[in-house]
Amino acid sequence: MQKLDTFELASGGLAPERSGEAMLPATRSAWLVEHLRQALLDGRYPPGSRLNEVHLSQELDVSRTPVRAALQTLAGEGLLHHQPNKGFTVREFLLTELVEAYDMRALAEGLAARFSAERGLSDDARRTIDAALSDGDRALSGSDDLEAQRAAYAQMNQAFHGAVHTAAKSDLVREVVRICQRVPQASAHNVVAFDLAGIRRRHDMHHAIYHAILAREPQEAERLMREHVVSVKISMIENIARRGR
Template sequence: MSDTLVEPSEPDRAPTRSLSVTDSIRAAILSGTFEAGVRMHEVRLSEWLGVSRTPVRSALQTLASEGLLEYAPNRGYAVRKYLTSEIVDAYEIRAMLESLAARFAAERGLKEEERAAIERSLADGDALLAKGELTENDRISYGAINFAFHDTIHQAARCRMLGDMVRLCQSVPQSSHRNVVSFELLDVRRRHDDHHRIYDAIIMSEPHRAELLMREHVASVKTSLVRSITGRPAPLRRAPG
């Protein structure tokens, strides 16, 4: 574990004050400003963000509970490192679980409030992408949009066990719906188009199509993420037998 805090270069200075301290540090970690193993020094972070140490300390505790940071006595917090294989495994499992959730939602139908929540997330995503460019502030916004879409489908599946298992997969932070790591415009547009197609299949009561589309969607997110981390495509899984 490194004992230093990497000082962000001038263009990478803290996001605007419209973001909370937790959101700002989370976004910096996910964007790679703070690399795995780097120690998060309260004083330097408070200077970087222009706030007191109290909200920084609270933010570090929150991010540790999310799994983005790890704590060691007498050393403090550091950015947690996950093996690429762990991230790939989390996405592999998520693809199976979420595709099942989409199938259940198509079979069991959406409540009016669920339909409204998904349509709102689609409209918000459309508006965000209409700008033609994305900023670090937009990473937080899209994370909320992405979470609303997927979480509503989990609710519509009407299966508590399934929801619990999805949340377990998200204990790997890079696999969480809120944590958007790969944030290139074309990737985000492709993912959001997937959301539209998945929703269409659900409201048209096409469970097998919804299942297939969701599985391909999660798999494509995995590929984009691994490429952003390693510069290479995600490893292929050998079929059993």
């Protein structure tokens, strides 16, 4: 039978910083939800591992009650799995699910682009996207080393896609995208570790998508965004295959 050993985070002063910081969540529960969600998305807890309520509460220096509250919320979000009388475990995602997440995300982000084109961009949104694209142009034309360019692109990429999601003004689309990015490795900052030529090509697609949205061409914007995400998917699959060898 599978080992049900409880997973403990190597805790060297892991207890959360709670004093002197700005904009802290109002309650312990809310803080724990954010903290644990980030830890899970970062993969700091091994998939399938069991989260022991007592250990967590001791490590994080709160009682079991807010820990349970956070775990229940995260289970509702689908990041954790819950079995009655057996507790919470970190949800495992198969490789097939990663690929499916990209297929789904291509459709959801395509819809976001369609809605953005239909509804038009606010001045604020336009400024945000302009800035993101300019940052990308600058980063890719500069002579920084590859890693710096990748980092800059990653940040720009998130800003661009985030702005489109916001411009779509659809909570539903945002939620679906979030669900797709829940699968580890599917989040935006993990998908850019490819070759520079690919990054340039994808950046050009960003420009094209922006252009279609500005021109109020919903069908074209949706088509381009789908293509864009699918191309990221393909790159990622190639990347995994390359690493596999």
